[in-house]
Amino acid sequence: MRNPLMDDARFGLVGDRSYWLSGINTRGTDGSLGTIDVFSKGFGVTDPTAQAQKTTVGTTDGTVCPVNPYLREYRHLPAPPSATKANELVIDAKNIGAVTIDPKQARSTERPSCG
Secondary structure, three states: OEOHHHOEHHHOEOOOOEOOEEEEEEOOOOOOOEEEEEEEHHHOEOOOOOOOOEEEEEEOOOOOOOOOEEEEEEOOOOOOOEOOOOOOEEEEEEOEEEEEEOOOOOOOOOOOOOO
């Protein structure tokens, strides 16, 4: 997600990068949100299926007595399933005006087009 209202350029805080994407900018200048998801088939894997949520109870001091008890909810992803490598990027973008893709890091020489 790109949220220009969260940027503070005075301190070098500009959230316009993610993995092999950079220069992510939204279409408007009103501070509205933009989202972009880019999946590269050049890695030869697909997204793993998330396992069911698990829950455990613990304490911060490691004892059985409930001093500072907490409830932990978590999921662990399995290794990603193998897939046929392809020179293809799958892009899903909403309210994005510009983005730069590093093809070497994305393992793709595909030149994306918008339409």
